[in-house]
Amino acid sequence: MAERPLEIEDLPGVGPSTAEKLREAGYLTIESVATTSAAELAEITEISEATAKKIIKAAREKADIDGFKTGKDIFEQRKDVRKISFRVPELDTLMGGGLETQAITEMYGEFGSGKSQIVHQMAVNVQLPEDDGGLNGSVIYIDTENTFRPERIEQMVNGLGMKGLDAQEFLKNIHIARAHTSDHQMLLVENSRELVNDLKNSEKPFKLFIIDSLTAHFRAEYAGRGTLATRQQKLNRHMHDLFKLVDEHNAVALVTNQVMSNPAVFFGDPTKPIGGNIVGHTATFRIYLRKSKGGKRIARLVDSPNLPEGEAPFMVEEAGLKPC
Numbered sequence: 001m002a003e004r005p006l007e008i009e010d011l012p013g014v015g016p017s018t019a020e021k022l023r024e025a026g027y028l029t030i031e032s033v034a035t036t037s038a039a040e041l042a043e044i045t046e047i048s049e050a051t052a053k054k055i056i057k058a059a060r061e062k063a064d065i066d067g068f069k070t071g072k073d074i075f076e077q078r079k080d081v082r083k084i085s086f087r088v089p090e091l092d093t094l095m096g097g098g099l100e101t102q103a104i105t106e107m108y109g110e111f112g113s114g115k116s117q118i119v120h121q122m123a124v125n126v127q128l129p130e131d132d133g134g135l136n137g138s139v140i141y142i143d144t145e146n147t148f149r150p151e152r153i154e155q156m157v158n159g160l161g162m163k164g165l166d167a168q169e170f171l172k173n174i175h176i177a178r179a180h181t182s183d184h185q186m187l188l189v190e191n192s193r194e195l196v197n198d199l200k201n202s203e204k205p206f207k208l209f210i211i212d213s214l215t216a217h218f219r220a221e222y223a224g225r226g227t228l229a230t231r232q233q234k235l236n237r238h239m240h241d242l243f244k245l246v247d248e249h250n251a252v253a254l255v256t257n258q259v260m261s262n263p264a265v266f267f268g269d270p271t272k273p274i275g276g277n278i279v280g281h282t283a284t285f286r287i288y289l290r291k292s293k294g295g296k297r298i299a300r301l302v303d304s305p306n307l308p309e310g311e312a313p314f315m316v317e318e319a320g321l322k323p324c
């Protein structure tokens with residue numbers, strides 16, 4: 001085993017200039033190269049498809065890519081799946097008990113629909129003991145819009161109504177990084193392994209990865225039509241890296257996404273999440289949030305591998321998420 005993690009330069013045929021082109025296109029890890037196509041790689045790096053094939057083959061040999069597993073293997077791995085409770089019975093029922101580990105949950109909705117409120121609440125709940133719906137774990141939180149508020153965490157901890165909780169202790173277990181660009185955001189996920197390893201043997205191992213918002217930088221930076229393919233490729237890598245991290249550590253990924261209004265849709269809901277199919281296909285669960293009458297909010301489960309579609313109402317109060 002190598003002492004340091006392998007870099008894309010460790011692949012035969014990848015010199016500094018090819019490596020740079022790969023990184024620019026969002027291929028930051030050996031795994032990401034291993035899972036791409038030769039045609040795509042050749043186009044990005046301006047190498048021949050034959051060379052690209054060799055690079056991908058080498059990456060597949062070096063990368064930690066799973067081959068076939070039996071249903072039994074997956075059954076065994078899924079035995080470890082745990083849930084973080086929302087501590088709002090309707091939301092827990094909707095999600096089959098809460099937010100699942102080894103999965104990415106995407107929440108999308110318009111401004112003020114409650115996305116950031118929910119991520120704050122889950123950053124609190126995950127720290128609780130399992131008996132109280134938590135995973136006794138800590139949080140890595142990528143804040144892209146400067147909307148993390150320690151005061152909200154404090155209010156939510158106090159709002160749990162449990163004796164002996166110290167909000168300052170909760171704040172210590174939330175590791176926040178501001179991401180300034182989409183590339184920075186991607187790097188933060190890649191580099192979080194070090195922090196995850198440090199936390200591994202602590203009292204509160206890493207159990208929740210939050211990105212609020214997943215798509216804001218991508219949307220701002222890749223605005224023109226011609227840049228859409230690159231944006232989707234990068235988002236794909238990003239989601240793949242995130243999934244790998246939470247899959248390996250039996251943790252939860254919770255990401256938020258804005259909606260863009262689509263005036264071409266006159267019936268139904270005229271909004272669509274950013275990142276479209278890429279985000280949608282890589283996220284395991286998708287929740288659509290909307291505001292309703294009387295301050296009520298509705299969460300709708302729109303995509304899940306094993307749960308029925310459905311809706312759950314909830315309130316956002318000073319004390320946090322509460323039943324209606």
Ligand SMILES: Nc1ncnc2c1ncn2[C@@H]1O[C@H](COP(=O)(O)OP(=O)(O)OP(=O)(O)O)[C@@H](O)[C@H]1O
Pocket residue numbers: 109110111112113114115116117118147155258316317318319
């Ligand atoms: N202390 C509080 N007490 C009660 N309600 C609050 C409190 N703080 C925030 N809220 C509610 O949460 C709403 C903001 O929701 P949130 O920040 O989660 O929106 P969002 O979906 O993240 O929006 P954006 O897309 O702009 O990021 C406020 O409009 C308010 O209704």
Ligand SMILES: [Mg+2]
Pocket residue numbers: 115116117147212
């Ligand atoms: Mg927000």
